[in-house]
Amino acid sequence: MENFYLVLVVVLFALAISDLIVGVSNDAVNFLNSAIGSKAAPKWVIFLMASLGILVGATFSNGMMEVARKGIFHPDQFYFAEIMVIFLAVMITDIILLDMFNTFGMPTSTTVSIVFELLGAAVAVSIVKIKTAGGSVVAELYHYINSEKALAIISGILLSVFVAFTVGAIVMYFTRLLFSFEYGKNLKYFGSSFGGLAITAITYFMLIKGIKGSSFASYALESGETIQEWAKHNTLTVLLISFAAWTVIIQLLRWIFKIDILKVIVLVGTFALAMAFAGNDLVNFIGVPVAGFKSFQAWVASGVSPEAFSMEKLAGKSSTPIYMLLLSGLIMVVTLIFSKKAQAVTKTEINLSRQSEGMERFGSSMIARLMVRSSLNFNKSLSRSMPTTLRESVSRRFTPISLGPVNHPETPAFDKIRASVNLVTASILIAIATSLKLPLSTTYVTFMVAMGTSLSDRAWDRESAVYRISGVFAVIGGWFLTAIIAFTVSGVVALLISVGGKFLIFVFVAIAILMVVRTQFLFKKRNAKANEEEEEAFEEKDGAEKVMQKCKKHCVNAIISTNKVFSVGIESFLQENRTDLKESIALKDALNSKSKKIKSKIFDTLSKIEDHVDTGHFYVQVVDYQREIAHSLNFLIQPLFEHLDNHHKPFSEAQASELSELVNKLDEFYNQCLHVVKENKFDGIDELVAKRDAIIEYLKKTEKNQIKRIKSKNVNTRNSVLFFNINSETKNLLMHSINLIKAHRDFVTYTVENGK
Template identity: 40%
Template sequence: MEIIFICILAFLLILACFDLVAGVSNDAVNFLNSAIGAKAAPFKVVLAVAAVGIFIGASLSNGMMDIARYGIYDPSYFTFQEVMTICLTAVVTDIILLNIFNTLGLPTSTTVSMVFELLGAAFCMAMIKSVGDPSLQVLDLLNTSKALQVIIAIFLSVAIAFFFGSVVQWIARVLFTFNYKKTLPYLAGIYGGLAITAIIYFMLIKGLGDSTFAYKAWINEHTQELVLGCLVVSSIVMQILHWCKVNILKIIVLAGTLSLSLAFAGNDLVNFIGVPLTGLASYQNFMAHGNGAYDSYLMAANKGPAETPYYFLLASGVIMVVALFFSKSAQNVIKTSVNLSRQDDGEETFGSSRIARGLVRTSSAIANFLERAVPKRTRTWIDSRFNKQEITLEQGAAFDLVRASVNLVLSGLLIAVGTSMKLPLSTTYVTFMVAMGSSLADRAWGRESAVGRLTGVMSVIGGWFVTAGAAFIIAIIIAAIMNFGGFVAMVALIGVALFLLFNNHLLKRKKDDADDELFVAILNAEKPEEMWSLLSEHVRLNQITLLDQVSADYMDLTTGLFGEDLRKLHRTQHHLDSHKRRFKTMRRKETIGLRRMSNDEDVLEKNMWFHLGANTCLQMIYALERASEVCAEHVDNNFNPIPEQCREEFLPIRDRVVDYIAQVHRLIASERMEDAKTAKAMGKELRNIVKDMRKTQMKRTHKSSKEDLRASLVYLNLLIETNELLVNLRHLVGYSQHLLEEETE
């Protein structure tokens, strides 16, 4: 029996290593995006600073391990086997959850998943125990007060981070304005001193106050003297550095990166290794005192404070640092939050939603009311502090150093407060919502971008809430299977988890989205020629993908109509809607890339051909959407089928249209437009044939009986939309030819 628990323990520890790598890869953007987005320092310097913070935070984060040991449930009521079942359930659920969410492309939070996986597993085991022993109450077995405190802290952090991010950034912007170099000489010392003091106070005194830090007792006794001394010294040093022409905001941003990466490691390390280390501690205690009674020995010893060996913490720090430097995900730091919080308005990588549109309209009405309530002179003065025409940005930066410093310092403080209270606040929640709040206060959400950015925020937050519910439910199911299935079920589920883990990593490598990689490369490109080359490749790949989809949807549409296959028609409508949303997203990304290029005459010419080509692609989708709607309605109502004569004359033309789409596909994919003239001639010939067919059908419609009128009109509509499809295919050839000529000149 002992060998089974050793295998379970080995599985937990191996998974802890995978979680450390995946956690840093997924969450690196949380503590890197502000420094990278503001171009505070070269990328490698920012990584080095973050690596130091991660190593220190991981090495001193022992206190947070208590959350996984007894923060969610009371281990004194559970046997060793039940505790191991809870731990194993949590990690298996985590793998399944990540696999599902990665497949669906939904965002997750490691903190939320860890808390609700433990809660779901413990709840299931508590229910089973209470059924077997009516004297036990489910709520007594769970640490409900602490669990509720943790859950409330996680979700309140969303509102708190957004509120303080907005308020603090608004104050900072009023003080500094967008041309911070004008006001910095007067505020350098005090602002720099306060920022550095806040970082040191919360990181050293609060953030590490409950950790295994050698001098914490002395620090706690001399807190007031340390804070005052730090404020005086740092203020003087910052003022002197400013006089020496050093940009102190860059120093604050790098210090904030250090503090936030330290807070991330100290706060989130429990999400990655807390459960496996709980299993290890339980096993060690059982081997020392359990006498082999794995199904009756209670784990009351887990209620004591965690005493994680230093070598585990140091090894975790090393793994996280290595992952930070070598993970592709960590390297591609230009992620959702940078895009959503950038300074300039423009096309968004998210669409819009009804809720977002309603919230924006409501917020605009409230803002207009408040604007009328504020005296005009005060309003004018405040507006003068938000003059974006004077903005001081580093080359290629998404926002300025003032906002970056607020994002980092404030996020670090909020997370450190949670860490000092042993509340596992989600680093993702806090950093993302602070960034969103600061961008809102900075008036970066204009009328043209507010709906898109709010939709993006809601999409991310919605994914977090889905994570909570999914983790809780899946953990209950898996815990029940393990409890009733015994060791056979445990071994089987471990095998499933290992398969999913291996399969997920393989699929992740195979399914790397070339469009997203290209988009990141476009944003990182320094030279205009390189940027345009990458952008044209992005456009080309997007267009040929769309042509494949249009061809398949056109075939399904006509087959569904003539075969009266309603399911196929509905599936085609769903595909068309999905293709339209994907193409719009790709077009928004490409527009962002175009906006990063210079505004010379050549770029403006390329811009025109790009937008004309994108419009023709959308018009093809719209033509098929209109046709599919009419066809689906006709078949759904069980009206008369399309006459056999119409089918016989249309199907050969349908096949020629599909061949023409394939020819345009090959033409664009080859990047050589020698055959563009031939393609246009073929398109013109097909259009003339379809026009003649349309005229013939109109004559038939006038002569058709009342019973055949609906079918005749549906067929006529199909011919009209086929003609529209051919028109836009010919236009796409011409626009692609002009775009390629602009590129080669």
């Protein structure tokens, strides 16, 4: 039996390593987004500062480990065998949940997930325990669950959302009022003091407040005081010395080496926030396995049956070996540097907080539109009540300046003033919570601080506000979903293991592995698609030849996709093959989505291609005709699927024969279109036009045949409407395809002439 539970402890630590990897991939956004978004330093410097912060912060986690052991449930009410079921259910659920969010690039809270997983698993095991004893769940559940502490943790997490957003918005407003967007002049006078104050605040909360409960807080000094006691008694001295020292150091660096003050603040802030992250969130990844290991040690020493050994020892004080904390920190550092999923999550937050306009990831929603409308009306009322001079003066402080070309990879998403406020504010809030041993969500805090500073910085203007607010609500909605999924899945897993037997543990571990592997393939597929789109996008460095190649690729892809969608759609409809018709719909949706993205980037593209009016005009036409082709395919294929999906009567043999011949004619037409575009044989367009006209004549003939069938009452109304729709949309498809090729010809012609 001892060997079996030893295996379970090993499984717990194996799951912990996986959890560290998927957890850091999610939480890296918390301390990287400000430095990366502001381009404060090369990435290797940012990663170095973050890595050092993680390693130092890992040693601050010891006090937080108590949350996993006794923060959610009363351990003395459970036996060793039951505790192991709870811990395994938590770790399995956590890996699946976090990996799913990482795959879709959505930041979620590792703290919320671990709290609700512990709660769900503990409730499930408690219910089984109570029912087995013949008791009442309603009357006895409170004996097992630490409801007071759990509610305090949950309310603290939810409150942190409001507090972080509000504090971030207020601090950013007054900071921008002091420095404005053209902060160079004011930075000469206030920069050193601002930097000294910022780093002093970090020093205070990270070294004075954060030291409480750390692994070295109880070390005794020569005076007999512990480090924690010394820090408490000398707080004011440390603050004054820190402020004076940092102010002088920053000013000297500026005078002697011309160092950018804000860059120093951002890098120190990145270190501090990474440190706070490791101090607060390491418990989310290794707290449960460490508690499981401690439980195993206590059980082995007792010699009692696992079903009879009470886990009351978990309610006492405990410490985690420093080597475990540092090893966990090293795993987090390696993941931070190499994880592509971490980069995907970071992009989501930077996209929502960037200063410039561009492609918005999220659509608009009714609540976002309502909030923007209400805010605009309130702002108008407030402006009317303010003196004109004051209003204009404040407005000038918040007038943004260009940070570089829009959507250029080297253009910062926001300036270093905002990055500094993000980091310092979030660090302070997280450090306060860590010192109070409240496991608030670092993701919630950093995300909401970033959103609050974006609001104050007027990054959410009338062009982007509804989309950014919708994005924020989408992320927050994901947070609530995290809690629901974590509680439910962890509870179900714990319940099934408790009822079905211990062998189900290994079944669920296998399921977790399979799901992680599956999401990894899904992520790679999404990543490859995004890379392909980036390669096809126009860049400023592209010469005339490169521009023509990319435009040609767009047209070639549109022609190939159109032919495939049309042929697969019609043939599968005639064969009543629902699976293939669904494939045609998926191809149609992909073409529609791609053409929509290309059109949404038209402003950015036109600003990058050669500055010639006719060249830009013909490119716009190329994009427009691609969209029209996508629309025609949608109006053609969707009714076919609905007809088949509703099990209506198939077309007659005569109709099927006509449509099959039409497929052959269009296949021949699009093959020739492909030849014209690929080889730039634009003198063959006249022949293409002739083929198009011949197909249209054929369509007229099939329409007449359909009218004859109607007259002889061989077809019904639904059949006729669908048949005429196919003919109509096919004509539109042919017209737009020819126009696309002509527009591409003109684009190439004028690009060549302009490039000479």
